[in-house]
Amino acid sequence: MHIDHSKLVELLVETSGLEKKKVESQLKELLDEIKAVIEEGDAYEVGGLGVFSGIGNNVIFIPADDLSTEINYKYAGMEPIEMDDAISREEKTPQESEPSPSETDLDEDPFAGLLDDVADADEPGPHTSFELDMDLDEETEDHASDDEPRKEEAPFDLDDGKGSETDPQEEKPGPDKWGIDTYKDDTAENMFSGLLGKQEESQQTEKESVKEDHFNALFEQEGEEGAGDSLLSEFTEAEDDSDDTEEALRAELEARPDAEDEDDEEDFNDPFETLAAENNEDDEDDSFADDAKLTSSQGKVEEEEEVIPVIKNLSSEGAKKKRKQGAEKAKAFEPKKDKTKVKTPPEPKSQPVMLWVLLIILILGGGTYALGYFGIVNIPGVTPQPQMASTNTQTTPPATQAEETTPQEQQTPQSQEDTPVEEPAQVQEQEPASQVSTGGSVPANQPAYGMTGVPVSAANDGYTIVIYSLSRESSAESRRNELSEEGYRVLVTTVPSQQYGTLWRVSLGQFRTMRDAALAAEELESPFFENYFITKIQ
Amino acid sequence: MTNEFLETLGIVIRDQIIMKNSVEIKGLGTFKPVHHNQKQEKRSDGTNVMMPPKDTIEFTAENKG
Numbered sequence: 001m002h003i004d005h006s007k008l009v010e011l012l013v014e015t016s017g018l019e020k021k022k023v024e025s026q027l028k029e030l031l032d033e034i035k036a037v038i039e040e041g042d043a044y045e046v047g048g049l050g051v052f053s054g055i056g057n058n059v060i061f062i063p064a065d066d067l068s069t070e071i072n073y074k075y076a077g078m079e080p081i082e083m084d085d086a087i088s089r090e091e092k093t094p095q096e097s098e099p100s101p102s103e104t105d106l107d108e109d110p111f112a113g114l115l116d117d118v119a120d121a122d123e124p125g126p127h128t129s130f131e132l133d134m135d136l137d138e139e140t141e142d143h144a145s146d147d148e149p150r151k152e153e154a155p156f157d158l159d160d161g162k163g164s165e166t167d168p169q170e171e172k173p174g175p176d177k178w179g180i181d182t183y184k185d186d187t188a189e190n191m192f193s194g195l196l197g198k199q200e201e202s203q204q205t206e207k208e209s210v211k212e213d214h215f216n217a218l219f220e221q222e223g224e225e226g227a228g229d230s231l232l233s234e235f236t237e238a239e240d241d242s243d244d245t246e247e248a249l250r251a252e253l254e255a256r257p258d259a260e261d262e263d264d265e266e267d268f269n270d271p272f273e274t275l276a277a278e279n280n281e282d283d284e285d286d287s288f289a290d291d292a293k294l295t296s297s298q299g300k301v302e303e304e305e306e307v308i309p310v311i312k313n314l315s316s317e318g319a320k321k322k323r324k325q326g327a328e329k330a331k332a333f334e335p336k337k338d339k340t341k342v343k344t345p346p347e348p349k350s351q352p353v354m355l356w357v358l359l360i361i362l363i364l365g366g367g368t369y370a371l372g373y374f375g376i377v378n379i380p381g382v383t384p385q386p387q388m389a390s391t392n393t394q395t396t397p398p399a400t401q402a403e404e405t406t407p408q409e410q411q412t413p414q415s416q417e418d419t420p421v422e423e424p425a426q427v428q429e430q431e432p433a434s435q436v437s438t439g440g441s442v443p444a445n446q447p448a449y450g451m452t453g454v455p456v457s458a459a460n461d462g463y464t465i466v467i468y469s470l471s472r473e474s475s476a477e478s479r480r481n482e483l484s485e486e487g488y489r490v491l492v493t494t495v496p497s498q499q500y501g502t503l504w505r506v507s508l509g510q511f512r513t514m515r516d517a518a519l520a521a522e523e524l525e526s527p528f529f530e531n532y533f534i535t536k537i538q
Numbered sequence: 539m540t541n542e543f544l545e546t547l548g549i550v551i552r553d554q555i556i557m558k559n560s561v562e563i564k565g566l567g568t569f570k571p572v573h574h575n576q577k578q579e580k581r582s583d584g585t586n587v588m589m590p591p592k593d594t595i596e597f598t599a600e601n602k603g
Contacts, residue, residue, distance in 0.1 A: 001557075001558070001559040001560075002559065002560050002562065003554050003559050003560065003561045003562065004562050004564075005562055005563065005564035008550065008561060008562065008563065011550045011554070012543075012546060012547060012550055015546050015549065015550055016542065016543060016546040018543070023543070026539045026540070026543045027543075027547075027563070028565075029539040030539050030543075030544070030547070031563070031565045031566055033539070034566065035565075046544055046547070046548060047541075047544060047545065047548065048544075048545060048548035048549070048552075049544075049547065049548035049551060049552070050595075052566075058599050059566070059567060059597075059599035059600075060597065060599070061567070061569070061595070061597030063594075063595045067548070067552055067555075067595070068594070068595070070552055070556070071552065071555050071556050071571070071593045071594075071595065072592050072593055073556075075590050075591055075592060078590035078591075079590070080579070080587035080588060080589050080590065081587060081588040081590075082585060082586075082587055083578060083585070083586035083587055083588055514588065531573070533575070533576050533590065533591045534576065534588075535590075
């Protein structure tokens with residue numbers, strides 16, 4: 001039915017009680033105002049109706065949320081039905097061979113197989129003649145593409161332009177890994193350094209030993225290139241004896257104190273750069289005789305520096321450890337430099353405190369939530385509200401509630417907001433509880449499922465065809481009586497709605513699967529055939 | 539134009555849409571109810587669900603283009 005402008009004015013006159021001229025003038029005023037706002041590029045909102053806005057010369061209308069909800073009052077409380085469960089139930093029947101959900105082409109009619117199955121099955125003739133007219137073949141929205149596995153990539157490249165070797169050994173934590181994971185290891189150690197204590201030291205010694213092996217390889221290359229570099233080779237040998245490194249170096253330094261000092265200074269120059277400069281000045285002042293050794297040793301150091309900057313640039317843990325080790329050595333050989341030693345930051349002590357604070361906060365939060373959850377403390381949103389039985393607490397629905405089959409009635413759902421507020425999740429629980437049985441005894445030869453007969457409680461695990469959503473129980477009862485007299489198996493369920501109070505749904509039949517219900521729905525008569533939906537009984 | 543009139547207009551249009559009637563406002567456009575049957579939909583987690591039916595409002599502006 002189409003309500004044109006004149007009919008709309010009449011309805012407005014009836015509803016508002018205003019005079020026709022006044023209604024027309026106000027309507028014209030509204031239209032002018034909407035047009036003016038849209039021409040300015042703005043949007044115009046009519047409370048309770050929606051928003052009018054313009055795109056180019058077109059006027060678009062976005063309905064208000066309340067309006068969108070109210071026009072769907074018949075479907076209040078309906079939740080998406082898991083099809084996998086239904087399919088698994090259907091697979092139990094031997095004559096049906098439906099492909100698995102993964103194999104099903106969802107772009108096709110989900111009920112397309114119904115007709116084939118009906119044709120194959122030895123079912124009555126009418127099933128084979130009709131066509132499914134439901135819009136169930138509408139395009140299926142496939143959101144699976146959103147979940148396509150994505151290849152994880154490194155957030156940034158740490159190769160520093162030195163090639164992209166994909167050596168798996170470099171990806172493993174350890175001395176060969178120069179990258180962000182090294183920082184992670186440092187951070188992890190720092191976080192728990194106060195808690196772990198001695199364990200950290202043992203881990204550090206292990207890493208140092210591994211790191212020294214790495215440097216051995218580097219220094220062996222140097223030894224091959226610069227053959228005859230006894231000092232470096234001795235130094236390397238000294239480092240090979242991981243635990244006796246300092247002793248060996250000390251012995252070596254006793255033989256060549258100045259040259260070895262220079263080696264150490266130049267080798268680990270970052271934290272002691274200024275000290276090394278001072279040391280060089282001192283050495284230069286002392287004697288020029290040592291300069292020859294210095295130049296030779298510096299030449300070796302330069303060879304080492306060809307390797308060390310790689311470590312520095314990557315800020316690897318090995319480089320840091322190397323510097324630390326150098327600092328320790330320098331401390332051993334130069335007592336004057338103790339003041340410039342890198343002091344351990346106080347962070348390791350403070351971070352455990354932060355951990356404890358976080359732990360306490362978590363415990364307090366969890367305890368509060370538990371208190372709220374168990375009702376000891378009333379926390380909105382946490383404390384479960386007592387459930388209301390819909391059949392007992394239901395107030396009388398407003399007389400203005402529209403019924404699906406009585407379009408003459410004017411519906412005012414906004415006036416129903418005082419009705420009990422119940423969660424939609426309770427719908428599924430209350431439906432079976434509020435199931436109205438016909439009271440008739442079940443005949444012995446009646447099948448458990450079907451369109452006709454008397455409702456069977458054992459068949460309440462199936463599906464049914466909803467044809468009415470009514471706001472009054474009396475209307476639902478009268479519909480049920482009428483349909484029962486026609487031989488239908490009628491179920492009446494209550495659906496509590498937060499906005500509309502309780503809706504009484506009159507449904508036909510009990511079917512084991514949704515497919516059976518869809519097939520049976522196609523045989524419904526015209527008033528029901530046009531507007532129905534299938535839902536689960538429980 | 540009063541707020542009561544706007545409220546009444548919204549109620550009248552809503553009720554007519556609920557009753558499957560289309561409503562025309564001269565100079566503005568036509569509101570038409572559109573019913574969407576329940577349909578099968580595949581969720582992102584791979585499960586197939588039968589979405590419940592719903593009604594929507596389709597607005598056709600009077601002055602197009």
